[in-house]
Amino acid sequence: MLKSAFLSNLTFWALITASKAAYIQWPVASGGNGNWYGLTTSPMSWNEAESFAAAFGGHLVSITSADEQAFVETTFLSGGNAQFVAWIGINDGATEGSFTWSSGEAVAFTNWTPAEPNDSLGEDYGVINWHHAYDPTLFSLGKWNDAQSGAGQSYFGIIELPAHPNSAPEPTACCALTGCFFLSTVFGRRRKLKTDTNPKD
Numbered sequence: 001m002l003k004s005a006f007l008s009n010l011t012f013w014a015l016i017t018a019s020k021a022a023y024i025q026w027p028v029a030s031g032g033n034g035n036w037y038g039l040t041t042s043p044m045s046w047n048e049a050e051s052f053a054a055a056f057g058g059h060l061v062s063i064t065s066a067d068e069q070a071f072v073e074t075t076f077l078s079g080g081n082a083q084f085v086a087w088i089g090i091n092d093g094a095t096e097g098s099f100t101w102s103s104g105e106a107v108a109f110t111n112w113t114p115a116e117p118n119d120s121l122g123e124d125y126g127v128i129n130w131h132h133a134y135d136p137t138l139f140s141l142g143k144w145n146d147a148q149s150g151a152g153q154s155y156f157g158i159i160e161l162p163a164h165p166n167s168a169p170e171p172t173a174c175c176a177l178t179g180c181f182f183l184s185t186v187f188g189r190r191r192k193l194k195t196d197t198n199p200k201d
């Protein structure tokens with residue numbers, strides 16, 4: 001288990017340091033759906049992340065089963081990525097309190113942090129691992145939160161595509177993907193801890 005988690009993490013980092021965005025398939029042979037999963041090339045708003053995915057024919061990730069939740073955790077949140085925070089597709093932007101996946105898939109499975117979603121100050125956009133990244137001693141890995149988008153809350157998005165994008169875009173920010181990932185993880189967390197007056201929202 002530890003070995004597979006380590007290898008998965010190693011694979012993730014080996015791929016993420018590639019010059020183009022990296023994508024990992026959830027194989028049908030492993031009980032998956034055959035779709036491909038990756039990250040936006042930089043932190044951005046939820047809507048920007050959804051548009052990024054749409055440009056490749058996909059959406060922000062729709063986590064519709066415990067197995068898919070486990071795949072996402074293993075792929076994006078294991079090992080040194082345990083405090084990574086990312087957008088997921090669930091949102092109630094259209095109708096307050098009525099959560100849907102941006103892909104249109106049914107909300108058949110949820111994994112909210114206890115007491116979430118709470119619409120604190122008008123939150124409509126799903127993030128994964130928010131509370132665990134804030135305090136791993138109090139909150140479980142991989143749980144979901146509804147958060148605000150923009151106004152200092154920009155994150156990478158986990159995207160889900162029906163096919164591998166053969167022409168993934170180069171990073172658009174001033175730094176390479178690895179640098180953006182590192183800087184946003186380190187400084188994003190510092191900024192959040194410094195400025196968020198309600199860090200458990």
Ligand SMILES: [Ca+2]
Nearest residue numbers: 092119123124
């Ligand atoms: Ca809301």
Ligand SMILES: [Ca+2]
Nearest residue numbers: 118119146201
């Ligand atoms: Ca919330």
